[in-house]
Amino acid sequence: MMSTHYIQKGILYPLPENQDFSITTFLEDLKDSHSATLTHFHPLAARLDTVKQQNPTSFVVFINPDNSPGARFIHSAVNLKVADILTPVDVPLIVQSFFDHNKAIGYDGHGLSLLSVQVTESRMFWKKLVQWIPIRSGEILAIRSVNEDQFIDRPNPPFLKQRIFHFSSDSLLKLKDKVNSECNTTKISTLQSLSALVWRCVTRARRLPLEQETTCRMATENRKRLLPPLPDNYFSNSLHSLRATATAGRLLDCNIGWAAWRLHQAVVNHDDKVIKEFVDSWLKSPFVYTASRFFDASCIDIWGSPRFNIYGNTFGLGKGLAVRSGYANKFDGKVTVYPGREGGGSIDLEICLLPENMEAFESDEEFIGVVVTC
Known part of the structure; x- marks a missing residue:
């Protein structure tokens, strides 16, 4: 992950109704809890380092x-x-300024902090934006290379439209029932159903040639799939990007159940054996993860999870109003999944597309039939 951006996530909070609220006291309390947290996650207080080794040349x-x-x-x-942030159809660019380490990649952790917390208050209406921004953390990465520039690739995406779409628990239940009915099963999950919907509608909006192969990738957790499973206190991420592929013509000619079943099979088939085979192959021929290596104009990539307890952290400010992210790790076809604020199985999707494709996507009849608000 040396060439990927720092993760940037933020939550917008309202002013507490308590009239005795003091921003000074709040900040001091937050600093104390920040320090206490770092005693448990002390690597995030450090910096990265690189050692060059010879015969063969490699960097640790x-x-x-x-x-x-x-x-x-x-x-x-x-x-x-708050309305200036939440009301516009597109997520306003000003939101990017609410996050530290803008455009920094993991390798910049040699000089930059690995964790940065930024509290941005609105002077006009005393609203708070509290952000917890952890880097994708790892223990040790060894790369065979001649020089460090060979394994560093700084993402430089084109201008993108970034929008938030809300799906209620009722609309998602109807979608899931429809998908499972088409496949004569009950095994396809809500997220797999929703991912299939987005895959189809984005492909249609892009107007890809019918013979063009398109891919839907889904990030999945490895911890519980490994035998034995990783312990709960395992510090690093352990993720995999699963994929389903189809030509654009096949994807759009078949029903949504067909697409969802391909995603379901990708998840089911991802087990201990597959994970360890990938690790073994990586050790024999290691590479650094880069956006340019894996993403193209015909794929979509789905990250995040509706299971993350994003709104569970109140910081004494009450329940958050909305989740937003910064510049980091955005590219055409990037989809990030969040739980809906009202809970109950609702989902919010943050979707990034080229401007010429976003209008067609959000006007897609199949998509409109499921989404509640844009």
């Missing part, structure tokens, strides 16, 4: 405990209303 990248200047904590202010 690791978290250096001897270089631990700490994580960042930032307090900033902006002259905006």
Whole structure:
């Protein structure tokens, strides 16, 4: 993950109704909890380091405990209303300024903090945006290379439209029932059904040639699939990107159940054997994950999960109003899944597309039949 951006996630909070609320006291309390958290996740207070080895030439990248200047904590202010952030159809570009380490990639963790917390308050209406931004963390990465520039690739995506789409629990239940009915099964999940819908509608919006192969990738957790499973206190990520492929013509000619079943099979077939075979092949021929290596104009990539308890952290401010993200890791066809604010199985999708495709996508009749709000 040396060439991927820092993860940037933020939650918008309202002003507490308690009139005794003090921003100064709030910030001091947050700093204390930030420090206490780092005692449990102390690697995030350190920096990365690289050691060059010879015969063959390789670079070992690791978290250096001897270089631990700490994580960042930032307090900033902006002259905006909550409506300025939530009302526009497109997520406004100003949101990107609410996140530290803009455009930084993992490798920049040699000099930048691995974790940065930024609290941005709206001076106009005293709203708070609290952000927890962890880097994709790993233990040790060894890469065979002649020089470091060969395994660093800084993403440079084109201008994208970024929008949030809301799906109620009722609309998702109807979609899931329809998909399973078409496949004469009950095994296809809500997320697999929704992913199939987005895959089809984005493909249609892109107007791909019928013979063009298109791919839907879904990030999945490996922890419980391994035998034995990884322990709960395993610090790093363990993820895999599953995929289903089809020509654009086949994907659009068949019903949505056909697409969802292909995604379901990709999930079912991802087991301990597959994971370990991938790790073995990577050890024999290691590479650094880069956006340019894996993404093209015919794929969509789905990350996140409706199971993350995003709205469970109140920080004493009450329930968050909305989730937003920064510039990081955005590309044409990137889809991020969040739980809906009202809970109950509702889902929000953050979707990034080229401007010329977004209008067609959000006007797609199949998509409109499921989405509740845009």
